[in-house]
Amino acid sequence: MDILSLNHLPLVAIVLAFILYYVSKRAYPSPYPGIPFNATSANKFWGDSSGLLDAVKITQDPAKFIFQQNRKLNSPVIQLFLAPLSNPTIIIDDVREVKDILSNRTHEFDRAPRTQDAYRSLLPHCSLVKATGPAFKHQRRFWEGVTGTPFLRRVAEPKMYRCALGLIDLLRAQAKMAGGRPFYCFDDFDVAAFELIWELVFGTNVDAIKNARNKVLCQTSDTAQPPSLNSPARIPVIQKPDMCEAVSFFISTVAKSLKSVSQTWHLWYLRQQPVYKRKLAFKNSTIDGLIEKTRSKLAGLSEGQLMELEESSALVTGVRRQLLAHIRQGQPVNVPFPASVQAEIHDELFMILVAGHETKAVLLSWSVKFLIANPEKQEKLRKALVDALPKGSNGEQPSVKSILSTSIPYLEAYMEESMRAANTSPRLVRRTTTDTQVLGYSIPKGVTVILNPYIGTQPLDIPEHLRSETSRNSKGNFESYWDVNGMDDFQPERWLAEDGSFNPRQFPRLGFSAGPRMCYGRNLALMEFRVNLVLLVLNFKFESLPKDLDSMESQQRLFRMPRQCYVRLSPL
Ligand code: HEM
Numbered sequence: 001m002d003i004l005s006l007n008h009l010p011l012v013a014i015v016l017a018f019i020l021y022y023v024s025k026r027a028y029p030s031p032y033p034g035i036p037f038n039a040t041s042a043n044k045f046w047g048d049s050s051g052l053l054d055a056v057k058i059t060q061d062p063a064k065f066i067f068q069q070n071r072k073l074n075s076p077v078i079q080l081f082l083a084p085l086s087n088p089t090i091i092i093d094d095v096r097e098v099k100d101i102l103s104n105r106t107h108e109f110d111r112a113p114r115t116q117d118a119y120r121s122l123l124p125h126c127s128l129v130k131a132t133g134p135a136f137k138h139q140r141r142f143w144e145g146v147t148g149t150p151f152l153r154r155v156a157e158p159k160m161y162r163c164a165l166g167l168i169d170l171l172r173a174q175a176k177m178a179g180g181r182p183f184y185c186f187d188d189f190d191v192a193a194f195e196l197i198w199e200l201v202f203g204t205n206v207d208a209i210k211n212a213r214n215k216v217l218c219q220t221s222d223t224a225q226p227p228s229l230n231s232p233a234r235i236p237v238i239q240k241p242d243m244c245e246a247v248s249f250f251i252s253t254v255a256k257s258l259k260s261v262s263q264t265w266h267l268w269y270l271r272q273q274p275v276y277k278r279k280l281a282f283k284n285s286t287i288d289g290l291i292e293k294t295r296s297k298l299a300g301l302s303e304g305q306l307m308e309l310e311e312s313s314a315l316v317t318g319v320r321r322q323l324l325a326h327i328r329q330g331q332p333v334n335v336p337f338p339a340s341v342q343a344e345i346h347d348e349l350f351m352i353l354v355a356g357h358e359t360k361a362v363l364l365s366w367s368v369k370f371l372i373a374n375p376e377k378q379e380k381l382r383k384a385l386v387d388a389l390p391k392g393s394n395g396e397q398p399s400v401k402s403i404l405s406t407s408i409p410y411l412e413a414y415m416e417e418s419m420r421a422a423n424t425s426p427r428l429v430r431r432t433t434t435d436t437q438v439l440g441y442s443i444p445k446g447v448t449v450i451l452n453p454y455i456g457t458q459p460l461d462i463p464e465h466l467r468s469e470t471s472r473n474s475k476g477n478f479e480s481y482w483d484v485n486g487m488d489d490f491q492p493e494r495w496l497a498e499d500g501s502f503n504p505r506q507f508p509r510l511g512f513s514a515g516p517r518m519c520y521g522r523n524l525a526l527m528e529f530r531v532n533l534v535l536l537v538l539n540f541k542f543e544s545l546p547k548d549l550d551s552m553e554s555q556q557r558l559f560r561m562p563r564q565c566y567v568r569l570s571p572l
Pocket residue numbers: 102127128129351352355356357359360363424425428429510511512513514516517518519520521522524525
């Protein structure tokens with residue numbers, strides 16, 4: 001044995017040296033030819049990731065650092081080395097080309113595996129993790145009912161009005177308790193957003209807003225408030241429904257895994273945690289139970305009755321369609337769905353809950369911060385609303401129909417500017433599915449590409465002939481791509497045409513992305529945002545806050561959200 005080892009020593013040494021050489025070569029960045037990069041980062045084991053981590057410690061905003069590098073290198077296409085032992089990531093910072101890639105070049109750019117893996121560990125069968133192909137399109141079509149106008153009008157409108165009024169009542173109770181002091185409000189928005197999306201997906205009422213308000217009313221008289229009117233008020237912590245907590249928990253695990261250098265291990269580690277297992281078991285049993293209950297209820301209906309059945313929730317839509325498919329294929333309906341069918345419905349429903357919950361609360365929080373930071377625009381918006389939506393003779397609130405159907409250009413401009421400035425998804429990530437070219441740079445197949453959807457950075461000069469054909473052809477689709485006066489300030493007026501009408505084509509709009517992977521809940525989100533914003537502005541004056549509670553800084557969870565979210569309300 002000893003002789004054998006000694007004889008093999010040189011060979012072992014050579015193999016080891018080769019492995020070491022290979023690992024060290026792979027570990028250090030290996031740039032793609034012709035694409036600008038930070039020369040100093042190319043010599044570092046950690047590449048650009050150490051700079052990114054340092055910047056994030058200060059700004060908590062990775063997108064800011066990433067796209068600053070385009071400016072630093074003066075190029076709309078660059079490469080960054082964001083993790084050792086991996087290929088460079090391509091960064092594209094030009095709004096016209098980004099819109100074109102998202103809208104017209106899906107055969108070259110598709111969902112990135114990193115995004116797919118982050119969601120796949122939780123929702124392996126949902127459409128979000130599928131590549132843009134026939135299976136994705138088929139699964140999406142399955143849910144068209146719940147994103148279509150008839151469902152939104154008939155089912156979503158009354159529910160969103162009830163939730164928005166509930167939110168107003170909750171804030172009114174909290175404002176009274178606060179007695180002119182500021183108070184934290186993100187959880188109010190969060191619980192209201194959850195209540196609505198839960199009702200639309202599962203059709204049952206969780207009463208979270210009402211419970212939160214009752215708790216405030218019970219504790220108002222026996223809670224001592226801080227002496228200073230500039231200190232945050234003591235108001236009861238909002239008790240969120242267990243499923244709301246579970247959704248937030250899973251969103252944070254997805255966000256953590258997306259940030260991780262070794263995603264696979266990180267996901268594995270997260271899944272081993274007892275809290276993950278507990279929440280997963282709770283989610284699985286709750287949702288599977290609801291699907292089975294609905295299946296057994298609807299299984300007694302004939303094909304004709306199922307055809308006639310009004311869709312009252314995403315759950316009913318999914319189960320009804322599956323039962324119809326089974327009847328038409330001659331399969332039994334009086335037994336639980338096969339596991340694969342059950343899993344697909346389950347994951348799709350939970351996907352809507354995950355994707356359609358926190359985003360809405362984050363957008364509403366930003367829009368309220370813009371109201372506080374811009375008191376004259378807040379007044380202008382209120383005046384536009386009061387003029388267009390007068391209260392009833394008994395002071396009753398405007399109806400949901402009038403809020404949604406009255407044209408109010410300044411409101412539309414305010415919403416659009418909030419979407420732009422909030423920039424809730426500051427990085428859209430794709431992977432090249434073929435060797436391709438962007439703005440004259442060659443990008444190989446299989447590369448992760450980060451796109452900047454923010455409308456507000458001055459575009460770099462790019463000769464027109466370097467743009468793709470579709471990008472050149474769509475140049476005239478927008479009045480402009482940049483405002484010569486700069487776009488750092490919050491300026492709803494930039495969306496108004498000379499005649500005072502709202503001009504949606506003034507600048508591109510990418511807050512919900514574009515193309516086949518564009519946000520699936522855009523119409524619902526915009527309706528809900530409108531109803532909430534109108535009722536908030538008509539019912540409260542958003543007063544200024546002490547400086548230490550008024551930061552406009554952001555933090556990146558799954559979305560770019562405000563670091564602080566306080567209000568000081570004067571009920572109107
Ligand atoms: C203000 C609220 C919202 C914002 C700002 C928002 C924004 C976005 C963005 C930027 C994307 C990424 C698209 C891409 O990668 O190109 C997305 C995807 C998605 N959103 Fe939303 N969203 C919102 C609300 C909602 C709601 C209410 C729902 C559900 C009812 C929803 C469901 C989805 C789904 C399912 C996807 C994945 C689409 C795919 O399959 O690729 N979102 N959203």
